[in-house]
Amino acid sequence: MNTQRDGRLAGKVALITGGSSGIGRACALRYAEEGADIVIADRDAARGAEAVAEIRSSSNCRALFVEVDVAEEASIEAMVAAAVKAFGHIDTVVAAAGISSAAYVSGVPAADNTPAEARHLINMPVANWQRVLDVNLTGVMLTDRVVARHMIEQGIAGTIVNVASSAARLALPGAADYCVSKAGVAMLTQVLAMELLAHQIRVNAIGPGFIETPMTQAMREKPDSHAAMIERTPMGRLGTPREMANTALYLACEESSYTTGHTLYPNGGMFVG
Ligand code: NAP
Numbered sequence: 611m612n613t614q615r616d617g618r619l620a621g622k623v624a625l626i627t628g629g630s631s632g633i634g635r636a637c638a639l640r641y642a643e644e645g646a647d648i649v650i651a652d653r654d655a656a657r658g659a660e661a662v663a664e665i666r667s668s669s670n671c672r673a674l675f676v677e678v679d680v681a682e683e684a685s686i687e688a689m690v691a692a693a694v695k696a697f698g699h700i701d702t703v704v705a706a707a708g709i710s711s712a713a714y715v716s717g718v719p720a721a722d723n724t725p726a727e728a729r730h731l732i733n734m735p736v737a738n739w740q741r742v743l744d745v746n747l748t749g750v751m752l753t754d755r756v757v758a759r760h761m762i763e764q765g766i767a768g769t770i771v772n773v774a775s776s777a778a779r780l781a782l783p784g785a786a787d788y789c790v791s792k793a794g795v796a797m798l799t800q801v802l803a804m805e806l807l808a809h810q811i812r813v814n815a816i817g818p819g820f821i822e823t824p825m826t827q828a829m830r831e832k833p834d835s836h837a838a839m840i841e842r843t844p845m846g847r848l849g850t851p852r853e854m855a856n857t858a859l860y861l862a863c864e865e866s867s868y869t870t871g872h873t874l875y876p877n878g879g880m881f882v883g
Contacts, residue, residue: 617645618863623697625649625690627680627707627753630657631716632823633773634706636851637858638665638673641702644859647672649693649700652707653679672697680707680749681741683756690756699764702862703757705750706773708825710788712738716824726784739787746791751798754813758806767810769866771858772799774817776877792817796873803871812870814861819877821849844883849876 624641628634629650638648642665650665650673652658658675665673674696678689693700709716712735713724727733750772761768777785778792796815803813820826820839826848829835840846857876860866875881 615645617643618859618865619702620645622646622701623649623693623699624702624704624862625651625693625700625757626704627651627678627689627749628773629704629706630654630661630675632706632825633818633821633851633854633858634704635661636855637704637706639668640852640855640859641704641862642669642671642673644863645671646702647697649674649676649689649697651676651678651689651693653677678707680705680753681744683752686749686752686756690760694760699766700757700760700768701766702769702771703753704771704773704858704862705753707749707753708746708773708791709742710825711785712741712787714825729784731786734787742787743791743794746788747794747798750795754798754802758802758809758811761811762809768812769862770802770806770811770813771861772813772815773854773858774799774815774873776817776819776875776880778817778873779875779881799873800871807870812861812866814866814869814871815873816854816857816861817873817875817877818854819843819849819875819880821851821854823851843878843880845878847878849878 624646626634626638629638630652642648650661662673662675676689676692679685772795774795775792777789778796799815
């Protein structure tokens with residue numbers, strides 16, 4: 611078991627939305643290894659309890675699950691209040707909760723089998739577009755600002771790490787809702803970073819490529835989709851959730867003290883090769 615007394619997040623409290631699955635869960639485990647107490651915020655209480663148990667069994671850190679729907683402002687306010695009530699303060703947040711489409715349910719292997727053309731903008735139901743923006747963009751904005759208000763009130767020079775996507779910079783037919791939501795997260799990160807400079811709160815984002823999480827499970831199971839993901843990735847493999855957590859960790863801790871408003875793209879060289 612780790613002692614984490616000299617960890618990079620020792621003494622800090624981290625709040626992680628989407629923290630019971632995939633990238634968020636890897637961040638929770640990685641941050642706990644570095645000494646942070648962890649608040650996992652997510653929708654599924656049973657999976658949240660499992661993630662909390664995993665943290666408690668692998669570290670000496672405190673861990674708590676809080677149920678949240680990031681599409682609801684009141685739910686986010688309740689999440690932050692619960693975290694502060696339990697651990698006193700929040701020093702760092704990972705806004706990882708997200709969906710790949712309105713039909714996506716994480717951990718459910720069945721893909722959205724709607725043909726790509728039916729998902730083109732000219733055919734996309736407005737409700738689907740709205741749902742993706744509500745969760746992926748407005749959910750991040752609300753999470754960030756409720757946490758930032760708390761940090762400002764308590765005089766905490768905290769860090770915020772948003773989870774965007776490499777799709778913020780790729781025009782993927784059939785995924786306009788997702789691409790636009792993630793491009794929005796990248797810009798939100800920039801504007802918020804400027805607005806929070808005076809409070810010594812840094813705001814950054816990660817823009818993962820294709821990562822081995824429930825979100826890509828259905829694509830990984832289909833040989834042609836799997837091959838297409840590899841084809842798009844110069845490193846020739848998918849990324850791991852832990853690699854994403856290591857990138858988020860850098861942005862959350864003192865090592866990135868001169869970095870704000872930046873989106874780092876851990877994507878196997880996708881924008882280079
Ligand atoms: P994941 O395993 O499906 O995790 C997403 C988590 O967010 C799930 O626990 C999900 O809960 C939760 N969530 C969804 N909607 C929510 C809501 N309204 N309120 C609260 N929680 C909600 O997928 P992941 O790959 O780790 O995704 C994490 C983030 O990385 C997302 O923002 C995603 O867009 C981004 N990302 C992923 C990849 C990739 O290749 N995997 C690439 C680029 C970016 P439920 O299970 O209840 O839905």
